[in-house]
Amino acid sequence: MGDGLAGRASELVRPYRAVLASRVRAQRAYRASFRADLFGTAVVGLTELAEVVVLFSAANGTLGGLDLMQALLVFGLAELAFSNADMLFGHVDSLARQVRSGTVDILYLRPQPLLAQLVTSDISLRRVGRSALAVVVLVVALVVNDVDWGPRAVALLAMSLVCGFAIFCANFVTAGGLQFFLLNAQEVTNAFVYGGRHASTQPATVWVRSITVIFGFVFPMAFCAYLPAMLLLGEPGAEWLPAWLGWYAPAAAAWAWTVALLAWRAGVRHYQGGGG
Amino acid sequence: MRVYARILAAGFRTQSRYLPAAFAGLLANATFGLLKSGILLTLVDDGGGELDGYTAGTMAAYVWLSQGLLGSVNIWSLPSSAERIKSGDIAVDFLRPADVQLASIADDVGRGLFALIPRGLPSVGVGVLLVGMAMPAQVLPYALGAVSLALGITLSHALAYLLGTAGFWLVEVRGLQVLYMGVAGLLTGLITPVWLFPGWLEAIAVATPFPAVMMYPIDVLSGRTTGTDALWLLAVQAGWLALALAAGQVATRLGRRTLEVQGG
Secondary structure, X not given: XXXXXXXXXXXXXXXXXXXXXXXXXXXXXXXHHHXXXXXXXXXXXXXXXXXXHHHHHHXXXXXXXXXXXXXXXXXXXXXXXXXXXXXXXXXXXHHHHHHHHOOHHHHHHOOOXXXXXXXXXXXXXXXXXXXXXXXXXXXXXXXXXXXXXXXXXXHHHHHHHHHHHHXXXXXXXXXXXXXXXXXXXXXXXXXXXXXXXXXXXXXXXXXXXXXHHHHHHHOOHHHOOHHHHHHHHOOOEOOOOEHHHHHHHHHHHHHHHHHHXXXXXXXXXXXXXXXX | OHHHHHHHXXXXXXXOOOHHHHHHHHHHHHHHHHHHHHHHHHHHHHOOOOEOOEOHHHHHHHHHHHHHHOOOOOOOOOOHHHHHHHHOOHHHHHHOOOOHHHHHXXXXXXXXXXXXXXXXXXXXXXXXXXXXXXXXXXXXXXXXXXXXXXXXXXXXXXXXXXXXXHHHXXXXXXXXXXXXXXXXXXXXXXOOOHHHOOHHHHHHHHOOOHHHHOHHHHHHHOOOOOHHHHHHHHHHHHXXXXXXXXXXXXXXXXXXXXXXXXXX
């Protein structure tokens, strides 16, 4: 029975695995280009890091209740979760181009779920460069900051990375669902996909009320890094986002995915075909 | 000269057909503007209301002017000419009785200038209404600012064109573009004002053309830099523009000799 189930599961994922493996091989074929890409994504991560370092160094000790090292913990958590999500789900963001050119029709014809096909249609290995930088920042921040290590801290860290990853992935899927409606107005989704990434690296204490509503709850970016980091550091958090909320990161991730799947379903049903 | 003016006007009109895209961009700019003003204004507040010459009002002006300019300057993407170099369509452009470089830049600048209407002005409006950004009361900063803005926008497209010419020698310029995007984003002062950088990084930034794209126009327009200092910034911008155009011209001529067009 168990063997049969495993066999069926492997049969189910086989086509996805074949596509992904071909994408991985393709990206490794041009080694010089791949190395340049790896370097490029690391540089992008580095400039994001530079922003945090410049801002918090210019501050008089602390900014929004955090010092530079505490801010780097928030940054490391957010950046690692985002970069991993971007690697696996980032290409969902380019769906608008496929909708415009009509190539989405092909996905409708295959006997597999549309979203599963789209997600597994590509993987951006070059983003490993950015993830690697995020890991370095995170490790340094975890070592330098005064974290009370124990099972609680380890569980928090693991939960934060998994839930942060899930929330960022959900944002990409929400954006994908909206692309079916927006077509040329793709930048609407940049507001919460990349704006959300930006927000997740900030201390929530500096947010104006409208941003607290949007990125604290509607798109729960505060749950990706800021709140778990405040729990790890034993800091109180922000007025509307106290640190204890960090334990509810799984609920935030579930909420983000509910929104994402609803947006996706609406988008898929709205699509009328490319007329090909 | 007239032909380039007409290409510029055509670019302006082309962009006017993409209004939903412009408003979508405005929404993204406004979101980022709110995120940036939250942290930057806290920074000024913590510094006792003043930081490196910025007050709450001038910092807000920096945030909303920089967000408003994003539809007009190009610091992220390859210009359409790069796509044509890659596909070989540029060979057709070489046959036309207009300079490839100038025509391409004129088209992009025309589009950029139009974007000031649906993206630039509303962004400044949001800044004035929501966060009370400070704008100068005299006329001169606006006059100088308009010139500085035009120079900055043109420079950004001239630099992007130069980046695209790398395609004459490289098959894939994406790695280069990603690199450019990262460096330019930081050094134009889009992420944080260049003047908040630590000394060594500020020195590096000022030695590149990037602050002339965005930081200088914002300083002149917001009245942060005035008088002869403002004229000096304009001269620096003009100098970088001349350099970028000359380099682009040389790259285009050299590239033309190496251009290989495949197919029949």
